[in-house]
Amino acid sequence: MSNPLISARGLTKKFGDFTAVNGIDFDVYKGESFGFLGPNGAGKSTAMRIIGATSQRTSGTISILGKDPELHGPQIRAHLGVVPQQDNLDMQLSVAENLYIYGRYFGLPRSFVKGKVDELLAFAQLEEKRDAKVETLSGGMKRRLTIARALVSEPEILMLDEPTTGLDPQARHILWDRLFRLKEQGVTLLITTHFMDEAEQLCDRLMVMDKGSIMAEGSPAALIKDYSTKEVLEVRFGSDRNQEMADKLRTMCDRIEELPDRVLMYTEDGEALLEKIYAANLHPKTSLVRRSSLEDVFLRLTGRTLIE
Amino acid sequence: MAVAIADARAGKRGERVYSGRVPQLLERGFIAFKSSTYMIVISGFIEPVLYLLSFGYGIGKLLPTIAVGGESIKYAAFIAPALLATSAMNGAIYDSTMNVFFKLNHDRIYHGMLATSMGPLDVALGEIGWALIRGFSYACAFMAVIAPLGLVESIWGLLAIPAAVLIAFGFAACGMAVTSYMKSFQQLEIVTVVLLPMFLFSGSFYPISVFPEWLQFTVNLLPLTHAINLVRGLCLGNLELALIGHALYFVVMIVIGLFFTTKRLNALFMK
Numbered sequence: 001m002s003n004p005l006i007s008a009r010g011l012t013k014k015f016g017d018f019t020a021v022n023g024i025d026f027d028v029y030k031g032e033s034f035g036f037l038g039p040n041g042a043g044k045s046t047a048m049r050i051i052g053a054t055s056q057r058t059s060g061t062i063s064i065l066g067k068d069p070e071l072h073g074p075q076i077r078a079h080l081g082v083v084p085q086q087d088n089l090d091m092q093l094s095v096a097e098n099l100y101i102y103g104r105y106f107g108l109p110r111s112f113v114k115g116k117v118d119e120l121l122a123f124a125q126l127e128e129k130r131d132a133k134v135e136t137l138s139g140g141m142k143r144r145l146t147i148a149r150a151l152v153s154e155p156e157i158l159m160l161d162e163p164t165t166g167l168d169p170q171a172r173h174i175l176w177d178r179l180f181r182l183k184e185q186g187v188t189l190l191i192t193t194h195f196m197d198e199a200e201q202l203c204d205r206l207m208v209m210d211k212g213s214i215m216a217e218g219s220p221a222a223l224i225k226d227y228s229t230k231e232v233l234e235v236r237f238g239s240d241r242n243q244e245m246a247d248k249l250r251t252m253c254d255r256i257e258e259l260p261d262r263v264l265m266y267t268e269d270g271e272a273l274l275e276k277i278y279a280a281n282l283h284p285k286t287s288l289v290r291r292s293s294l295e296d297v298f299l300r301l302t303g304r305t306l307i308e
Numbered sequence: 309m310a311v312a313i314a315d316a317r318a319g320k321r322g323e324r325v326y327s328g329r330v331p332q333l334l335e336r337g338f339i340a341f342k343s344s345t346y347m348i349v350i351s352g353f354i355e356p357v358l359y360l361l362s363f364g365y366g367i368g369k370l371l372p373t374i375a376v377g378g379e380s381i382k383y384a385a386f387i388a389p390a391l392l393a394t395s396a397m398n399g400a401i402y403d404s405t406m407n408v409f410f411k412l413n414h415d416r417i418y419h420g421m422l423a424t425s426m427g428p429l430d431v432a433l434g435e436i437g438w439a440l441i442r443g444f445s446y447a448c449a450f451m452a453v454i455a456p457l458g459l460v461e462s463i464w465g466l467l468a469i470p471a472a473v474l475i476a477f478g479f480a481a482c483g484m485a486v487t488s489y490m491k492s493f494q495q496l497e498i499v500t501v502v503l504l505p506m507f508l509f510s511g512s513f514y515p516i517s518v519f520p521e522w523l524q525f526t527v528n529l530l531p532l533t534h535a536i537n538l539v540r541g542l543c544l545g546n547l548e549l550a551l552i553g554h555a556l557y558f559v560v561m562i563v564i565g566l567f568f569t570t571k572r573l574n575a576l577f578m579k
Contacts, residue, residue: 052423054422054423054577054578055578056578071324072318072323072324073324073427073578074314074317074323074324074327074425074426074427075311075314075315075317075318075323075425077314077423077424077425078310078311078313078314078315078424078425079310079311080423082423084419084420084423086416088415088416088417088419088420089420090336090340090415090417090420091415091417092340092343092344092415093336093339093340093343094343097339100339101332101335101336101339102420102424104332104335104336105329105332105333105421105424105425105426106310106313106314106424106425107310107313107314107327107328107329107332107425108309108310108313112309149420153309153310153424153425154309154310155310
């Protein structure tokens with residue numbers, strides 16, 4: 001493979017006694033969509049801010065396009081489009097003005113930015129809101145505007161910190177569609193998320209993070225293959241009986257996880273397992289066979305669920 | 309293109325904190341200004357005019373002239389320069405405290421700005437630059453009121469306009485530095501608590517020679533006293549060496565204010 005765009009070794013960030021990022025190594029290559037998956041507080045956003053040259057590492061090395069962000073902040077940021085976790089649009093300006101002035105912050109000429117504004121309004125499906133004040137937009141629209149704004153400088157790397165947190169399902173799908181298009185255009189995407197469906201949808205390669213460390217790395221499919229079984233059988237016996245039943249179920253499959261409301265059974269064939277359970281005269285109140293997901297990977301790696 | 313623009317600045321002095329984007333920040337100021345509430349803008353101009361009308365006319369009736377440095381001048385001509393200096397201060401402080409605090413902590417606009425290829429010094433200079441443009445406009449407008457009224461005794465009074473800009477720069481730089489350390493809106497009230505007595509005691513309405521010596525000494529340390537002395541000296545045509553001293557006071561304020569603002573913004577955004 002060619003040289004990585006971003007390369008980190010032993011990257012560490014401490015805030016006083018608290019270690020937010022604990023000696024992580026990773027490489028991101030051109031054109032790929034790379035995700036940091038982990039619960040809140042896993043250190044994803046901190047890692048993103050270090051890459052975005054807006055936070056200084058405590059130790060370790062990081063190079064972005066061959067440069068150290070600590071020494072060449074403005075030059076590195078010229079390559080990046082940043083979508084922060086919390087929208088920070090300019091409330092005093094209109095939708096189009098937000099895009100325009102952001103392009104100007106990069107030092108881009110007026111004529112170039114003006115053309116770009118029209119293009120991005122179309123991309124973000126906000127043409128009708130062109131002259132509206134930002135505060136009148138819905139959450140999904142604000143998010144799309146923030147993404148459009150990050151694209152005004154035609155960045156090679158687009159960094160998205162929790163891009164769809166707080167959006168309704170429809171708004172999420174519109175946003176995912178826009179991000180897919182960017183990926184097709186060859187933009188390198190860096191995404192943090194605590195939604196496993198988002199990670200599965202958007203990311204070619206993932207780093208599963210917990211408490212500042214990397215737990216595993218690979219493509220979503222490979223992670224599922226390596227850390228989980230093909231299928232999962234979810235059974236519920238009622239909250240007071242789940243644990244008691246779990247002991248009986250344990251011997252029937254590869255691995256089980258007890259959650260407060262249900263028992264997860266890991267197996268290659270969910271239906272067959274369910275038949276076995278019925279044959280053993282155990283009668284769950286509800287049952288569900290599904291494919292393994294990244295949620296199961298995370299559970300396996302940390303013993304906890306992603307969203308707590 | 310953004311990359312080529314940023315790379316062109318490689319190796320220049322202060323490249324880590326400054327990218328030469330002050331004009332772009334001023335452009336933002338103008339765009340936002342076009343749709344802003346005109347009352348806030350107008351009030352900055354009206355306030356000194358109201359003071360001039362009420363005190364200049366009212367007290368001027370009781371006290372037609374006042375003795376300054378051996379000569380007697382009209383009372384209104386005595387307070388007009390002080391009001392000019394004070395409005396420069398107030399405008400600069402409003403822009404660099406309330407406005408900046410809101411953008412920093414509530415709208416988080418600076419976070420967005422600093423995710424681009426700009427640096428914190430661009431933001432600091434841009435915001436202060438905007439405060440200066442406003443200060444300059446107010447000074448011109450106020451001058452256009454007091455000059456026809458015969459309240460500017462000397463042609464040197466024209467220099468009171470750049471002096472007002474210098475004063476605004478000093479206050480804006482320090483105001484922004486202080487604001488960047490503030491954690492809540494309530495803390496900003498401290499600014500008002502400091503400004504009002506300064507306005508009342510810095511020789512705006514009467515010469516500070518009426519005070520006992522210890523109070524004169526204290527008042528002479530305050531920035532507004534120097535601002536008023538500078539503008540008054542120019543308006544009255546009393547050119548003395550002390551004027552340079554007053555101007556230098558503000559140069560020092562600018563340097564200190566910019567130093568702490570940049571340092572603090574760097575710390576805030578490079579956490």
